[in-house]
Amino acid sequence: MAPNFPLNTHFEELLKNIQPPVARIKTAQRLPRLVRDYIKASQTFLTITPHTRLAGSYAQNMVVGEVKDVDTLVRVSGNPETNEPEAKQLIRDLKGLLDGLPAYLGYEGYAETQIEVERARRSIHVYFKDEDFHLDFVPCIAPDGFKNLLYVPDRDFNEWIASHPIGYITLLNKLNKKYGKKVKPLGKLLKHFRNHQMKNRKPKSYWLGALLLYHVQTGNLNMDACLGVLFRDLLDEIHYQYDHLLWTSDTATPNIPDPVLNHNISWNWSRTHFKTFMSRIDEGRQWATEALDAGDRDEAITYWQKIFGEEYFPSEVETVVSNLANAACPGKSLVSSTGLILPSQPASGLYTTTQPTKFHGIEQV
Numbered sequence: 509m510a511p512n513f514p515l516n517t518h519f520e521e522l523l524k525n526i527q528p529p530v531a532r533i534k535t536a537q538r539l540p541r542l543v544r545d546y547i548k549a550s551q552t553f554l555t556i557t558p559h560t561r562l563a564g565s566y567a568q569n570m571v572v573g574e575v576k577d578v579d580t581l582v583r584v585s586g587n588p589e590t591n592e593p594e595a596k597q598l599i600r601d602l603k604g605l606l607d608g609l610p611a612y613l614g615y616e617g618y619a620e621t622q623i624e625v626e627r628a629r630r631s632i633h634v635y636f637k638d639e640d641f642h643l644d645f646v647p648c649i650a651p652d653g654f655k656n657l658l659y660v661p662d663r664d665f666n667e668w669i670a671s672h673p674i675g676y677i678t679l680l681n682k683l684n685k686k687y688g689k690k691v692k693p694l695g696k697l698l699k700h701f702r703n704h705q706m707k708n709r710k711p712k713s714y715w716l717g718a719l720l721l722y723h724v725q726t727g728n729l730n731m732d733a734c735l736g737v738l739f740r741d742l743l744d745e746i747h748y749q750y751d752h753l754l755w756t757s758d759t760a761t762p763n764i765p766d767p768v769l770n771h772n773i774s775w776n777w778s779r780t781h782f783k784t785f786m787s788r789i790d791e792g793r794q795w796a797t798e799a800l801d802a803g804d805r806d807e808a809i810t811y812w813q814k815i816f817g818e819e820y821f822p823s824e825v826e827t828v829v830s831n832l833a834n835a836a837c838p839g840k841s842l843v844s845s846t847g848l849i850l851p852s853q854p855a856s857g858l859y860t861t862t863q864p865t866k867f868h869g870i871e872q873v
């Protein structure tokens with residue numbers, strides 16, 4: 509049943525409000541480029557053409573809020589089957605290279621401490637403290653180039669693991685196009701919901717992305733519905749998919765399949781973290797249902813603000829029909845009789861004004 513108040517223009521504002529600030533996008537464009545040039549030029553740590561490639565949420569155009577990190581693949585030669593080079597050692601070698609980054613960038617003395625370089629499970633993490641910006645460099649053996657199946661190191665198991673990051677991006681883009689450009693906005697809402705409702709025990713973004721693509725592909729979601737309905741239905745689907753694990757077992761957690769390779773990507777999800785996530789999902793889907801069933805507009809808005817935060821979901825918006833509003837819920841026009849309602853600020857004063865520029869900072873190489 510179509511909701512009384514689809515609030516399409518509100519959702520459009522919400523999506524703008526969760527876009528990264530322009531200054532962060534500029535930093536996301538500038539910093540990785542510096543490090544990528546440094547890696548490419550190295551004569552000691554050898555990489556193969558085209559050397560590096562952006563991956564992760566930044567390359568997917570799926571960033572919400574501050575840009576948390578920018579992920580970059582670094583292509584090296586090797587044979588994953590024989591563990592050559594040794595996965596553990598390769599991470600160590602890349603760390604050795606990146607330890608030279610502060611000096612290369614001209615940071616000296618105390619300034620050197622402004623760049624932290626750390627080993628992670630499958631990457632080297634570079635933190636620019638002065639700009640509060642994180643970069644992840646993931647080495648990979650890509651026998652047929654970045655666009656195909658590749659292998660990333662697992663430090664703990666000292667082996668190379670199959671992964672298909674660009675296949676994921678291609679699939680996401682394909683589905684987004686097929687379903688009226690609603691898949692990415694829906695995914696961003698899910699990520700923002702997680703960020704807003706969970707301060708810790710957060711599930712990984714990649715798991716959320718995989719859940720999203722799974723439900724879009726199974727056809728469980730009516731992709732013609734407006735974003736509010738889609739969001740509620742997605743939470744419902746996740747709830748019904750995994751709810752039984754909560755009461756049939758004391759230890760079980762979901763096996764979320766990789767959208768491209770199909771293997772279980774959530775094997776390290778702890779039971780307590782999973783339970784917390786399921787509680788937030790259950791709450792969210794109930795509030796969303798209240799919002800969709802609300803008999804008056806303000807009540808609907810109040811519930812959506814509970815879900816997404818009143819600093820993000822506006823109380824009032826200019827109700828001029830836009831492309832997204834039309835695409836989000838065809839047939840439900842939102843033009844008021846006057847054509848315009850002036851925006852007002854919510855009582856809390858937490859309202860963030862719309863970002864003037866839309867996020868479009870993606871370099872594809």
Ligand SMILES: Nc1ncnc2c1ncn2[C@@H]1O[C@H](COP(=O)(O)OP(=O)(O)OP(=O)(O)O)[C@@H](O)[C@H]1O
Nearest residue numbers: 563564565566571576577579671673676713714773
């Ligand atoms: N368990 C996994 N299995 C396979 N690939 C993964 C896994 N976790 C992460 N990745 C790959 O690494 C990329 C970067 O992971 P990261 O945790 O930074 O998530 P993200 O999608 O960039 O989201 P964000 O950084 O906004 O939280 C993912 O987009 C995905 O391609």
Ligand SMILES: [Mg+2]
Nearest residue numbers: 564565577579
């Ligand atoms: Mg990332």
